[in-house]
Amino acid sequence: MKRRDSRCLIPSALADSRHFSIADSTVTKLKQDAPSLKFQTRQVLRTRPLVAIDIDNAAKSYAGKRVLDGVSMRIDKGEFVAILGPSGCGKTTLLRLLAGFEKLDDGSIALGGVEVSNKHFTLPPEKRNVGIVFQNYALWPHMSVGDNVGYALKIAGVGSSERKRKSLDALDAVGMRDLSERAPADLSGGQRQRVALARCLAANPSVMLLDEPLANLDVHLRASMEKEFLGFHKRTGATMLYITHDQSEAMALADRIAVMDKGRLVQFARPHELYREPRDEMVARFIGNGLILPASSIAAASQPGQVMAEVFGTPHRVRAPLSGRAGAQLSVHPNDLALANDDGEGFSATVERVVYRGSHNQVDFHPDAMPELSLTLHAPLDRAVAPGHAISVRIDDGWVIPAAA
Numbered sequence: 001m002k003r004r005d006s007r008c009l010i011p012s013a014l015a016d017s018r019h020f021s022i023a024d025s026t027v028t029k030l031k032q033d034a035p036s037l038k039f040q041t042r043q044v045l046r047t048r049p050l051v052a053i054d055i056d057n058a059a060k061s062y063a064g065k066r067v068l069d070g071v072s073m074r075i076d077k078g079e080f081v082a083i084l085g086p087s088g089c090g091k092t093t094l095l096r097l098l099a100g101f102e103k104l105d106d107g108s109i110a111l112g113g114v115e116v117s118n119k120h121f122t123l124p125p126e127k128r129n130v131g132i133v134f135q136n137y138a139l140w141p142h143m144s145v146g147d148n149v150g151y152a153l154k155i156a157g158v159g160s161s162e163r164k165r166k167s168l169d170a171l172d173a174v175g176m177r178d179l180s181e182r183a184p185a186d187l188s189g190g191q192r193q194r195v196a197l198a199r200c201l202a203a204n205p206s207v208m209l210l211d212e213p214l215a216n217l218d219v220h221l222r223a224s225m226e227k228e229f230l231g232f233h234k235r236t237g238a239t240m241l242y243i244t245h246d247q248s249e250a251m252a253l254a255d256r257i258a259v260m261d262k263g264r265l266v267q268f269a270r271p272h273e274l275y276r277e278p279r280d281e282m283v284a285r286f287i288g289n290g291l292i293l294p295a296s297s298i299a300a301a302s303q304p305g306q307v308m309a310e311v312f313g314t315p316h317r318v319r320a321p322l323s324g325r326a327g328a329q330l331s332v333h334p335n336d337l338a339l340a341n342d343d344g345e346g347f348s349a350t351v352e353r354v355v356y357r358g359s360h361n362q363v364d365f366h367p368d369a370m371p372e373l374s375l376t377l378h379a380p381l382d383r384a385v386a387p388g389h390a391i392s393v394r395i396d397d398g399w400v401i402p403a404a405a
């Protein structure tokens with residue numbers, strides 16, 4: 001594989017003296033530990049890059065099975081990025097590579113402009129200035145909250161008054177300063193997770209890696225912790241990489257979401273772009289209960305970015321990529337489909353099931369032109385529909401998925 005010129009990790013366009021994304025202490029350690037990186041560390045001190053994490057063509061196999069297949073991703077300093085994907089797609093492997101727990105088979109990883117992994121070299125985890133929060137927050141039960149937060153600083157030889165100040169600052173950032181004397185056993189699950197965040201923060205990492213940190217919490221606590229995470233990110237400005245397989249959590253939290261499937265990065269985009277303009281069928285189905293309809297006879301409409309597409313025998317105005325070839329699949333969400341008046345504007349379908357959802361009825365139905373396809377729309381409560389009813393369905397919005405390159 002082509003290896004990047006390690007002498008030129010930081011493009012000059014990204015160089016900016018206002019930004020410093022790796023701690024001085026880490027750079028010093030890097031110089032001592034990796035003589036071959038000396039030139040690069042001098043580059044870091046001079047250029048101070050905006051890119052916090054640069055993953056270039058990362059590849060990893062276990063027992064001959066490729067679990068990461070050429071993943072490339074650039075994450076800016078201060079960004080909150082979620083890695084989203086089905087079980088087994090390689091999310092945790094990517095995080096472990098970033099943390100330095102695993103070796104790369106190919107490609108490279110740079111943190112703050114300093115290459116920390118390639119297939120020949122892996123900087124050990126303790127030298128990366130990376131903080132990690134797991135779903136199992138593993139606090140020491142015999143230590144107070146404050147001591148848990150300050151423990152890593154103690155091991156690093158930070159004096160007691162400095163340690164106390166840093167621990168209390170970190171607890172402040174997660175709204176837990178008043179509970180510093182408590183034992184972990186006397187905290188709720190959400191509070192314990194906040195202590196784990198504070199513990200990570202106290203070490204002042206340049207990057208925070210979070211592996212499904214809310215997975216063990218109940219649904220109400222998860223919702224309130226989402227708010228906590230957002231506030232925490234805003235206050236600290238930390239670069240955060242957040243692994244989850246919960247797409248609604250990723251949508252609520254992240255500046256950008258990297259969707260992975262079978263060891264590959266499928267799409268890396270802002271949440272609304274993933275929802276409105278999925279790159280392929282996997283992303284379309286994964287985000288927002290997406291549905292796929294067959295589209296044909298696609299022809300340009302009067303406005304740029306819009307086309308007329310035939311779906312189940314009726315024409316619909318939908319969105320399509322401005323460049324490249326449109327494919328034969330239309331991505332829609334239940335909210336994009338509506339019960340039409342019987343004036344021929346929609347496609348004909350038959351109701352299978354109606355579920356009361358409080359604010360609306362969820363109507364499951366199948367198109368008469370394709371009875372094996374089960375779809376869903378949300379209908380107003382005052383619209384009477386029942387299983388077996390013939391309905392017309394309008395498509396208010398949809399996106400023609402680009403044809404595979």
Ligand SMILES: Nc1ncnc2c1ncn2[C@@H]1O[C@H](COP(=O)(O)OP(=O)(O)OP(=O)(O)O)[C@@H](O)[C@H]1O
Binds near residue numbers: 085091245
């Ligand atoms: N140490 C290992 N040895 C062998 N196979 C492994 C090892 N670690 C991970 N794998 C395999 O690599 C693939 C990716 O695993 P990984 O844990 O990265 O997925 P994931 O997306 O984090 O999944 P989940 O959401 O279930 O945690 C899986 O098929 C897994 O079985």
